[in-house]
Amino acid sequence: MDEVLLRSLTPSVIGVLVRRGADFAAAEDAVQEALVEALRGGAAGDRPRDPKGWLVTVAWRKFLDASRADAARRRREDRAAEEPAPGPAPAVDDTLRLYFLCAHPSLTPASAVALTLRAVGGLTTRQIAAAYLVPEATMAQRISRAKRTVSGVRLDRPGDVATVLRVLYLVFNEGYSGDVDLSAEAIRLTRQLAARIDHPEVAGLLALMLLHHARRAARTTPDGGLVPLAEQDRGRWDTALIAEGVDILQAALARDRLGEFQAQAAVAALHADAPTAGETDWVQIVEWYDELVRLTESPVVRLNRAVAVGEADGPRAGLAALAELDDSLPRHSAVAAYLHERDGDLTTAARLYAEAAHRATDLAEREHLTRQAARLNTLLRPARQGLVRREASDPT
Template identity: 75%
Template structure:
């Protein structure tokens, strides 16, 4: 049995069952039981239409479970008639399932776990290993999420922006255990582009591809963090960069700019530069201005200050930084960088050391500590 095919079919089959009247938790359970049966039989007798086979098998299990529970007698009238076998409707059940898993009533962590389980087709164990938590903890998280949305219908319009944020959270988790969450997020984003023609979906996919293209160069020996300006650009994946740029250009041509498209445009400008010195910083500042107009995010303001410092000089960058809330994460590290560019090495070293103490990432802590040590060595008589 083809695991990739199964992972593609799972969300569509769950969506069909929910649309027909099953609650989300029961639908997901029925599909998982049907997958066990498929593992036992498909190798010897593969079906001509795998999706229809899974829908029929899962629906029968749902009906059997419903009949077995006296407390659900009233629902039996709705589900007693088994649909005729045959081709399954190609309604956008999978898209609706994305919306359901990213329901506003769920926390971000619950939405991520449920999306990976129901839409991504990952096992609870795989998700738990990816997030470095016990399997029992992840199982409880997924169960709570399923109970929370048990009564939510699948026919209400969903919030695409929330779905995209959930996928971006998955992407930023990177890699852990035997699941590459960045690659999984890209796979789900690709699937989402086939379900909706919204340019922001394409923008998110382009952003993921452009960031993923630089993955091999981001860390050195022992997990040492390598900043963008020092990365070996020959290790960047030009195939992913080309694909990301093409997807982004197509999305931008539709003239419905969103925050992921703007972020992807900034990433594309970095990817287009043959060296750090050749980066088109003035154009990057313009894109940050667009991003600020769309989001008014303090993190965007912080990153814009870095770009201004590169485009117009450290003094201009520090002036832009003055408008950013100093409690924003990485503020002190950016301030240190700009003071170093301004030539105030002693102050920059002190700020790097402060930023290292505040950092919650081991890789970032090590990088900032080395920056402070480097400047302290240079500033000594």
């Protein structure tokens, strides 16, 4: 059967098993085993007329097999005689409840991401481990702990949409690794969420993801090097994704319930709308960053705002905004280097680029910053050599 279809059915099938009496952890394990069987040809050739019904039937049998094998759970064998006959799966959709469960506040962000990818996304433990570059056993332990943590949680009240959105945004920002494209997976899951809940911030996050994803092909060189936004080939941007993202954003903004993801998407839309880097409407971008500061009070937002102020009002205005921030912030040195270079202070900029490269944790970013420092040092070399000659010839 089609893997994408099966993965999209995962949360609703887990919901069916839970309503039949399985606890969440056992239901999730059973559905994963059924998925593996389906992908290995367990569907016996042609696609079933009711894929969801087939998956429910196989997963329920997997659950019952596991229950019978567990001596500590023999009381569940009473349910074995009541196994429902194969047939159309119930129309009730528990997907939204699973989003909230997997992003429960009692979970760490890393555990919430892993559990969401497995229980809602339908990915295998091996796929998730490969995407996060950790051993499969490590990821299996993380997922098991997460399932134990939420096993007793009752979802009798609406979940926290903001927490779900932050988990999905964490998935999106992981990008691509292994055989799973997590950015694309995050977009798929956010589309799924948007189809089930009418919330402007869900739409805002989807718009933000689409607008960022539209620039993906232009972000790196063939050898994996970073290409700054101003230097990207805009002809490689996906105009269909940009148009979709802008339409979704405009509909969300029209509801007049502004949130941080809508504001971030508005910034991305202004970048996408500019035919060239020089035509970017930086004044509007600063205004949207002011809204983001009001909504989040985030130091990272203030850091990005300093860059926008530097573009809108000049590098010295940007440096003044930057001076209000803690210089230990991630990327503070890189922003300072960029603004000093624009202000003509190449010596300071070169030093700060090198400092930022030393602090960078991402390899591609470190290499980019190192190249920036080397570029400026090459430009400065003749002047430095001239200074050395003058000092050598000075008799004093």
